[in-house]
Amino acid sequence: MPLHDNAFAAPGCIAVEDVSFSYGGGERVLDRIDLAIDRGEFVAVIGPSGCGKSTLLRLLAGLAGPDSGRLSVSGVPVTGPGLDRAVVFQDYSLFPWMSCRDNIVLALEQAGMGAAREERRAIASDYLELVGLRADGGKLPGELSGGMRQRTAIARALAVNAPILLMDEPFGALDEITRARQQDLLLNLWQDGRAGGGGKTVLFVTHDVEEAVILGDRVIVMGTRPGRIVRDFPVGLPRPRSRNSAIHHDDFVAVRDKLLRDLNLVVDERLGPAGLAGQGDGI
Ligand SMILES: Nc1ncnc2c1ncn2[C@@H]1O[C@H](COP(=O)(O)OP(=O)(O)OP(=O)(O)O)[C@@H](O)[C@H]1O
Ligand SMILES: [Mg+2]
The missing domain is CATH 3.40.50.300 (P-loop containing nucleotide triphosphate hydrolases)
Structure with a gap:
């Protein structure tokens, strides 16, 4: 049954169908992955x-796109x-020149959340508090430990409510x-x-x-x-x-x-x- 039909067209579902992938045509990294x-x-x-x-x-x-096969989210x-899709990458991917709070504020802005900057700052502060970083929002990522950067990335992913x-x-x-x-x-x-x-x-x-x-x-x-x-x-x-x-x-x-x-x-x-x-x- 094609995964893209019916049940897996629902909002929030993920379908990976016969997906293979290699970086730059090199050795195959993913081989015929099926996941629903x-x-x-x-x-x-x-x-x-x-x-x-x-x-x-x-x-x-x-x-990146697959060499073959299909991936879809919510049937698309x-x-x-x-x-x-909100992502927490293994390397956190924060903008190093922005404070932790502003990294989250930017993501909220991109997601169209919060009516004004002050509201976005308040949402960002709430999520920083949730991950235990209430006092650190004004710091640059480079001023934080790896675990603190990681928590900032988690707060950002949770805040945008994807x-x-x-x-x-x-x-x-x-x-x-x-x-x-x-x-x-x-x-x-x-x-x-x-x-x-x-x-x-x-x-x-x-x-x-x-x-x-x-x-x-x-x-x-x-x-x-x-x-x-x-x-x-x-x-x-x-x-x-x-x-x-x-x-x-x-x-x-x-x-x-x-x-x-x-x-x-x-x-x-x-x-x-x-x-x-x-x-x-x-x-
Ligand atoms: N940008 C890249 N260019 C070329 N090869 C890559 C690249 N990124 C990853 N690879 C290769 O693809 C394979 C899978 O890497 P990947 O990072 O997906 O593994 P992983 O399961 O996440 O590993 P880990 O548990 O260490 O994070 C590895 O052989 C890696 O060397
Ligand atoms: Mg990995």
């Missing part, structure tokens, strides 16, 4: 370094960046406590949105197996050489969740260990695309 994400789903992506996770996000962000082919959030290891540079708080913040915002009928669709790349299980409805496991999806696991822990409720759930350890086992198989190159059919027991 429903509106309001929270999907975690995990896989060894270099398997193409960021590349897949770049294609969905519209920063992706042809470039769009206000419907229906789709593409996040590339957004919490990778954070200490354990800050990371745990940001996980809960994201879960709360996402769950509140869903309860209010405005659920965001989230594609969340992480290297952290526990984080994938805490946050995701599903975990996509990617293999390498070339990048392929080798598993698509439903997580199955109850919603609404918090980090604490997830890690203390009876099924958490089993789910995490199963995912770890598969990642080990991927790294050892013993789990290829056939694994989907051959070992298709979900978490």
Whole structure:
């Protein structure tokens, strides 16, 4: 069934259909990726370094086009960046000459949010506060630590209130406590949105197996050489969740260990695309 029809034409859904990609015609980085994400789903992506996770996000962000296959968002082919997709890149991508607050204000302006600059500044301050940077809004990105820059990029992505959030290891540079708080913040915002009928669709790349299980409805496991999806696991822990409720759930350890086992198989190159059919027991 073509993914672009019917169910996957709904606002907020993502469809990746038979997508292959290589940089500048070199070695194939993504190989025949198929992925369908429903509106309001929270999907975690995990896989060894270099398997193409960021590349897949770049294609969905519209920063590059596939060699073959199709990507669409809300049923519309992706042809470039769009206000419907907010992205947290692995390298944060803040304008270095603007204060953190102004980076967010600019994004709000581009998204047509806030009636006047003062209102946009107030929204930016609210989101900076949410990520624990209330006092740092006036600083330039270069005056902040990596984790603080990362949180600024998260605040910017959340502030523009796009229906789709593409996040590339957004919490990778954070200490354990800050990371745990940001996980809960994201879960709360996402769950509140869903309860209010405005659920965001989230594609969340992480290297952290526990984080994938805490946050995701599903975990996509990617293999390498070339990048392929080798598993698509439903997580199955109850919603609404918090980090604490997830890690203390009876099924958490089993789910995490199963995912770890598969990642080990991927790294050892013993789990290829056939694994989907051959070992298709979900978490
Ligand atoms: N701009 C680029 N030009 C050429 N090759 C690239 C470029 N960006 C990435 N690659 C290559 O594409 C492959 C996939 O890279 P990508 O950044 O998507 O991996 P990743 O899964 O996000 O890795 P990590 O977990 O380390 O962030 C790698 O082999 C990388 O060397
Ligand atoms: Mg990456």
